[in-house]
Amino acid sequence: MSDDVVLLNVPVIRQLYHWDCGxxxxxxxxxxxxxxxxxxxxxxxxxxxxxxxxxxxxxxxLMCHLGVKHRFxxxxxxxxxxxxxxxxxxxxxxxxxxxxxxLFLCAESRGVVVKNVSVSIQELQAxxxxxxxxxxxxxxVLLVCELCSIPVKYCCFLPVGQKCFCKxxxxxxxxxxxxxxxxxxxxxxxxxxxxxxRVCCTSITNFEEARRSYGTDEDxxxxxxxx
Numbered sequence: 001m002s003d004d005v006v007l008l009n010v011p012v013i014r015q016l017y018h019w020d021c022g023x024x025x026x027x028x029x030x031x032x033x034x035x036x037x038x039x040x041x042x043x044x045x046x047x048x049x050x051x052x053x054x055x056x057x058x059x060x061x062l063m064c065h066l067g068v069k070h071r072f073x074x075x076x077x078x079x080x081x082x083x084x085x086x087x088x089x090x091x092x093x094x095x096x097x098x099x100x101x102x103l104f105l106c107a108e109s110r111g112v113v114v115k116n117v118s119v120s121i122q123e124l125q126a127x128x129x130x131x132x133x134x135x136x137x138x139x140x141v142l143l144v145c146e147l148c149s150i151p152v153k154y155c156c157f158l159p160v161g162q163k164c165f166c167k168x169x170x171x172x173x174x175x176x177x178x179x180x181x182x183x184x185x186x187x188x189x190x191x192x193x194x195x196x197x198r199v200c201c202t203s204i205t206n207f208e209e210a211r212r213s214y215g216t217d218e219d220x221x222x223x224x225x226x227x
Contacts, residue, residue, distance in 0.1 A: 006129050007180035007189050007199070008032070014196035022054040022175040024193035025135045026062055029177060029223050032133060034068045041066075053096050056137055056219040057103045057114070059175075064112045069224040072114045076217040078104045086215060088171050119220045121188075121204055125181050127222055133177055135221040136190070139213035140174035145192070145200035171215040176200075 010032045015024040023045070030036055036044075044065045050058055060072035078101045084093045107114045127134060179199065180189035188207045192200045202210075212218055 003129075004183040005181075006125075008128065008131065008133060010133055010177055010179040010191055012191045012196055012198065013193060015193040017052075019052045019054065021193045022056070022059050022135070023050070025175045025177045025191070026059055028191055028193070029133050029135065030066065030068070033223060033225050034066065036066055055096070055100050055103075056135075056175075056217075056221055057100060057107070057112075059135060059221050060107070060112050060114065061103060061110070063221070063223060064110065069226055070113055071222045071224075072107075072112070073117050073119045073220045073222065074114065074217045075116070075118060077114065077116050080217065083215065086171055088173055088215065118218050119222070121208060124178060124220070125183070128178060128180060130225075132222065132224050133179055134223060135175055136178055136211050137216045137219040138174055138176055138207075138210040139215060140172040140210075141170070142206070142213055143174070143176070143202060143210035144206055145202055146187070147198065147201050148195075171213065173215060 010028055013024050013027045013031070015021045027041065030041070044062055048058065048061055048065060050062070056072060056074065060070055063070040079093075079097045081097075084097075103112075104114065106112075124134060175193070177191040177193075178188060179191055181187065181204075182189070182201075186204045187201050188204055190200050190202070190207075192198075210216075211220075
């Protein structure tokens with residue numbers, strides 16, 4: 001580590017299904033900062049009634065439930081009704097809208113820290129340079145790792161070698177863990193739960209495009225070492 005290059009030793013944990021990238025990212029940061037047993041993790045997921053539709057606010061509640069200091073930054077306090085027209089959100093939108101809006105409304109009273117702010121790349125770098133980490137919602141269609149020879153199948157995250165019949169979507173929400181940066185060449189290091197054996201890297205320009213894409217609300221869950 002130096003002032004210009006930071007790479008935190010955050011373990012890479014692969015997602016098990018097409019829908020649990022957020023939970024895999026949560027396991028990564030918990031193992032790095034605030035280890036909990038698998039039994040406690042599963043118990044927390046059960047208590048919070050986490051299902052196959054996991055939003056960033058759900059991950060914030062999960063961190064709060066497990067006693068982890070956090071700050072959830074987003075451009076939208078609640079559900080953007082425009083998402084109803086996106087194929088990625090359409091399947092669960094009608095059943096999830098009220099649930100997610102209720103989580104936002106109750107967040108403060110339950111100790112979940114939510115801020116209606118945009119996080120700059122400089123603020124994110126400063127956060128990581130102090131040894132903290134962040135779970136970031138990105139559009140996986142746009143995020144391109146400069147180190148991976150085979151791109152991730154953004155549609156359903158099937159293992160390499162399995163044929164995929166999905167059409168390319170406009171938006172595919174996906175969570176990654178930001179664990180470092182290189183100011184000299186303008187790049188960001190991140191753990192992608194679609195893999196279990198590598199740290200990925202992309203340009204700041206590409207990362208900014210992917211995390212600010214419509215559909216993400218610029219959601220960033222900042223997680224702190226001290227709790």
